[in-house]
Every structure is written in C-alpha cells, then in structure tokens.
Amino acid sequence: MSDESTHTAAQAGTGGRPRDPAIEEAIIDATRLLLATKGYSSMTIGDIVTTAGVTRPTLYRRWPSKYELVVEALQQGLRRQREAYPPLNLDDLTPREAMVEAVRRLDPRYHNRRAMTLHGNFMAEAEREPTLHEQMREQGNRPRCEEFAAVLTELQRRGAVREDVDLDMIVSLAFGSYFADFNRYGHEVPAGFAERVIATLWPLVAA
Structure with a gap:
C-alpha cells in the first residue's frame, strides 16, 4: 500500500x-x-x-x-533551543560581556550539536522546497539575529556602541562566523569562540 x-x-x-x-x-x-x-x-x-x-x-x-x-x-527544535537560553540581563554585564553572550547565542549548535548539518540540508533544499529554508530563516535565524541586534541597539542607546556603526552588518559578520568556522574546521565550536569574535569586533564598534 x-x-x-x-x-x-x-x-x-x-x-x-x-x-x-x-x-x-x-x-x-x-x-x-x-x-x-x-x-x-x-x-x-x-x-x-x-x-x-x-x-x-x-x-x-x-x-x-x-x-x-x-x-x-x-x-519544536528551534523552540527548545530558544527556551534553553539563560536570561540575558544587560544590567548585570559590561557592554563587552553583553556582546559576548549575545554572540554565543548566535551559534546554531547551541543546545543542538547537529544544527549545522540541519542548516546545510535545508539550504540544499532551497531550490526543491524553498519554504523549508524559509522556515529555518524565519523561525531560527531571524529571532537569533534580532536578539543580537537588540543588544547592539540598547548598547548604542547607552552610549557604549558608536552611533555610526552598521549594526546589521555586525550581526551578519558575527552570525556568519559560526558557519565559516564549521566549514573550515569541523563540528565542534572552539572554546572561547564568542570571545574571539568580540575581541575582533569590539575595537570597531566601541564608543
């Protein structure tokens, strides 16, 4: 049957x-x-x-x-991942620490070690099943990136981030760094990776 x-x-x-x-x-x-x-x-x-x-x-x-x-x-997987995030309170962190924590949450592998493979498979379906890739973008990538953008915007409002910074590009660079690292080196995100990303970006954005 x-x-x-x-x-x-x-x-x-x-x-x-x-x-x-x-x-x-x-x-x-x-x-x-x-x-x-x-x-x-x-x-x-x-x-x-x-x-x-x-x-x-x-x-x-x-x-x-x-x-x-x-x-x-x-x-369901994306919802579980979002629920696994600890609360992010900017008042408890320095601006640089807040950016490190926000970048750490950009990692698709947070709470799901197979997430990079899933991303690759959905990207491979972009021609055959474009709505699947759209689901990943809208429910996984967009909320994750919007959280980092919100942190940057608030730090900018507080005077810790320069007014002339292209925040959208900073978000793309930080988010894309995880995919670049995965494609260059493999499955496991290195210890201190988010700190290294911010060590590179902080001098460019700090007020």
Whole structure:
C-alpha cells in the first residue's frame, strides 16, 4: 500500500488526532535525526516510522505528510533551543560581556550539536522546497539575529556602541562566523569562540 493510501485509510478510521506525547516525541526525534543524517529528500516515511518504532497509520493520524511533520519537527527544535537560553540581563554585564553572550547565542549548535548539518540540508533544499529554508530563516535565524541586534541597539542607546556603526552588518559578520568556522574546521565550536569574535569586533564598534 502506498504512503498516500495508507494515509487515507488512517484518516478514515479515526475521528481526530489522538495525542500521546511519548509517541509524538519519538516521531519528532526520529525526524530530526534523519533530517541531519539523510536530509529531507532522501528520508522516507518508512525511515521515520522504523527509527521511531511506530506504524505508518500512527504517524499519519498526526501528520498528513512528510512536509508537515518536518516543519513541526523544525519548529519544536528551534523552540527548545530558544527556551534553553539563560536570561540575558544587560544590567548585570559590561557592554563587552553583553556582546559576548549575545554572540554565543548566535551559534546554531547551541543546545543542538547537529544544527549545522540541519542548516546545510535545508539550504540544499532551497531550490526543491524553498519554504523549508524559509522556515529555518524565519523561525531560527531571524529571532537569533534580532536578539543580537537588540543588544547592539540598547548598547548604542547607552552610549557604549558608536552611533555610526552598521549594526546589521555586525550581526551578519558575527552570525556568519559560526558557519565559516564549521566549514573550515569541523563540528565542534572552539572554546572561547564568542570571545574571539568580540575581541575582533569590539575595537570597531566601541564608543
């Protein structure tokens, strides 16, 4: 039976979408693992249910397609990552310390060591499934970069950052440094990486 016909049969046999957090978490985790190891186009519903230890009808009662499952898996992962951030209180930090902490949070691997591979896979799908890459940009990259931009703006308001600094470019340089380091050296972000980024940028931005 095809995935589509199995999906239809599963829908016909249920009046709604049963909620079982343990089953849903297993499916989401399996999806995230396969996104990193196989990529969106290569992984199949069969791969997901086998990895999660569930049946196709069980999956299809919750998600009507691979695409919708992947979007939810991405959203959940990004939400977990944001929730893992400790509070950032600028009043407790010097301006330079605040910038270091904000840059540390730009790392896609914060709370998810496979995040760089996921980014690469979504970028590889930019032509075939552009909305997936858009999901990553809007729900992962944009909030992360906006937080750093907000820190810079507040430091600028407090007189710690020069008025003539191109804040958007500073954000892009700091965020891009993690991708450059990954592509040059590998998976693990070096200790003190955020400090090194700010050691380079601070003389350019400090008032």
